[in-house]
Amino acid sequence: MDIDTLHGLALCPLFNGLQDSEIIDLMHKVRYRVTNLYKGDIHAYAGYACQYADIIISGEMVAHLVGPSGRAIRMMTHQPGTLLAPAFLFADNNQYPVTVEANVSTSVLRLAAADLERLLQMDQRLMMNYIRLLSNTVARLTKKISMLSLNVREKLVLYLKEQSRLQQSNEIILPLSRQELAEHFGIQKYSLLRCLNELKQDGLIQVDGRRIRILSKLDINM
Numbered sequence: 671m672d673i674d675t676l677h678g679l680a681l682c683p684l685f686n687g688l689q690d691s692e693i694i695d696l697m698h699k700v701r702y703r704v705t706n707l708y709k710g711d712i713h714a715y716a717g718y719a720c721q722y723a724d725i726i727i728s729g730e731m732v733a734h735l736v737g738p739s740g741r742a743i744r745m746m747t748h749q750p751g752t753l754l755a756p757a758f759l760f761a762d763n764n765q766y767p768v769t770v771e772a773n774v775s776t777s778v779l780r781l782a783a784a785d786l787e788r789l790l791q792m793d794q795r796l797m798m799n800y801i802r803l804l805s806n807t808v809a810r811l812t813k814k815i816s817m818l819s820l821n822v823r824e825k826l827v828l829y830l831k832e833q834s835r836l837q838q839s840n841e842i843i844l845p846l847s848r849q850e851l852a853e854h855f856g857i858q859k860y861s862l863l864r865c866l867n868e869l870k871q872d873g874l875i876q877v878d879g880r881r882i883r884i885l886s887k888l889d890i891n892m
């Protein structure tokens with residue numbers, strides 16, 4: 671196992687609490703392969719069967735949900751260490767609910783479902799990590815679904831407040847471009863720009879590219 675693969679696995683929540691030597695020893699007992707994708711390559715289409723445990727080793731992938739109108743909603747951006755679609759791997763209906771695409775050149779480690787099951791049986795820590803990973807996935811998707819029911823201003827205000835909390839500052843750097851953020855919210859880009867401008871005109875924020883300074887307490891009812 672090369673150092674880049676080991677580093678990607680060490681970032682995966684599945685291996686939390688394990689030393690590098692323990693990860694290497696466990697992976698030597700199962701079959702796996704590393705595949706490479708270029709920017710724009712589709713890893714899986716919505717409706718494809720989820721038959722493998724795929725862990726991002728390097729790069730970045732984006733999950734899109736296409737609505738009835740044909741508009742793509744950015745559901746999630748996946749970084750190195752992400753185990754893709756863990757809740758669907760052992761499901762009776764194990765179809766991918768979203769299309770997963772490489773956002774940049776990306777390497778993915780692939781395990782058959784049976785080999786992941788062997789890993790979980792070999793080490794109790796992995797089993798508990800997998801259960802925790804599933805729980806966090808459900809909680810994150812529930813939050814995402816709740817956000818989709820909000821109007822544009824409510825979505826943006828909640829997002830800015832969340833980023834302020836994560837970055838521990840009233841001056842934040844948006845991790846997404848305007849287009850990516852619009853896709854994340856499931857809205858048109860012009861709607862996002864109009865809402866940003868409204869918050870700016872109301873004296874609540876200052877905008878300088880991706881840098882946003884929160885000037886006043888944001889409230890979704892404003």
